Amino acid sequence: MMDAINIENLSKSFGTHRVLDSLDMAVPAGSIFGLVGENGAGKTTIMKIILGLLAGDGGSIRIFGEDISASSTTIGYLPDVPSFYGYMNAIEYMTLCGKIGGIEAGKLKSRTTELLDLVGIGNVKTRISNYSRGMKQRLGIAQALIAEPDILICDEPTSALDPSGRRDILDIIRDQGGETTVIFSTHILTDVERICDQVALLHHGRIVMSGSIEELERSHRSNEIILEFGSAGDRTRFVAALESLDRPYRQDRSSVVVAGDKTGSVIDILHDAGLMPLRMDVVEPDLEKLFMEMVE
């Protein structure tokens, strides 16, 4: 699969503060790519460099194989706080964006209506200055999509929204996947799990982990089984049985956590020792745990 964006060895400093540190990143074409990292990790900086709004200090950025300075790929951008000309209404603003972006006049009108309906503000006639934060986010997506971009970049698209607005926005973004390559940054992992097929974790200006979500979950960690016992005695006997079998485990105040994907073997141990736990859970790895491990 061709990479929509391929970044190698990219660095960026603001004064003495190094935001990106020899960063490598590849975004497969057609994927929905989640860029995860805490605030200040450099997510917005990467996006702005890809968009040509900032210059990197070194390294190479290729967009569909072409160097960024020669690329003519259309990239749609939803900034973290989208701002508009408040004295216009949505249709006027979309028309301006479309004309600047070079959409044919004949197509522009239907595309504008279509997109405004898609984001759910098709019947709003007021000027943008009267919009709520959520409406601005919706218009922000519509304007990012007006020029039929090959790549769509969304900076924290859900951070300022209520749960229903957030679900709507995620659905819209997910529906763009396939034809459009979508990069979206967030610090909310459930958003990533919901719609992304690729994910990268940005930490201290580097990508510390990236790949498809299933792949990461598979390769980084197997299941764990958590057990709780009714008495300290039962627990001690269980731990002793584990040690005699050389099974890795860890324990805290109330529970014992056994690594391993075979539930059956744990049941055998319990059976052989004549023990009945109070609780036994199988825990699948999730991104959050994975990322916490990587960051620590």
Place this chain on the structure above:
Amino acid sequence: MRQYMVFMNKEILEFIRTYKLLVLFAVFMILGIMNPLTAKLLPYIMGNFMPEGLTINIADPTAMDSWTQFYKNVPQMGLVVLVLIFAGIISNEYINNTLVNMLTKGLKPATLVLSKVTVAMTMWTGAYWCCFLITYGYTEYYWDQSKGSHFFFAALYLWIFGIFLIACVTAASSFFKNFYGSLIVTGAVVVIMYIISLAPKTNDYNPLSLASGNMNILNGVASPGDYKWSVAIALILSVVFTGVAILGISRVSFRRWK
């Protein structure tokens, strides 16, 4: 060219909907009426300041008094309002963060600046000549203007000075993310030109002469040709300032868009 026309339309819409066009035209039309009115009222005003019983022959106002008011009020008040209205011409786009959506659609910095400057200069042209025609009409009606010479050139030079100021404020505006930077820089440029003008030899070259020598042209003391270097320098600097404004915006957009 397409982007140029489109963004000019956006600028015009902005100036209409933010009432700046209305303010600009209203102020210059008011000035146009005030000039002849002040000239006409001047003897009464002067008379009121005279001690009782003392009579001085105050000459009746003439057409030249009306134009003296024009070339005093337009630079002192009109140009100040002009600079105020266009002070945020580019910095407002930084402050409100509105450029990002345009630049990522492929709007080129040069196109952006040129369309903004074109609209600003067109608005100045309209407001200024409207003011001129109003003063001209009243003056023609109330007085005899046959003694003045080169009405057009005298007015044209002040117009060129306005063009120069717009280019200056645009250049300054593209380097500040606030409203005041461009005002301070433009003010500083005018002060520097004023200080230079204290050396009389420099006046043939100083753009400021275009806003101060107008009555000399009308009175026939100077001929329009005397200001050719001031005109040339003002126009060259206007082009340079426009280029500087493009550089200012290019700082925020690095990608060479096709």
Place this chain on the structure above:
Amino acid sequence: MGITSEYLPFIIPLLILQLVLAITAVVHVIRHPNYRFGNKVIWIIVVLCVSIIGPVVYFVFGRGEE
């Protein structure tokens, strides 16, 4: 004295222009009650009492974001 009638051709258009400026500004002040600084009462006073400059200053500096 014929002074008043003599000045009518000046005063009528002047009054109209100043009224247009002042009324536009007052309506805007009342309908958009968010300002960069100052409050509604102050801006109404400024716009109505400081002729010409009042509305100019309001539209250039005082009005809030659209």
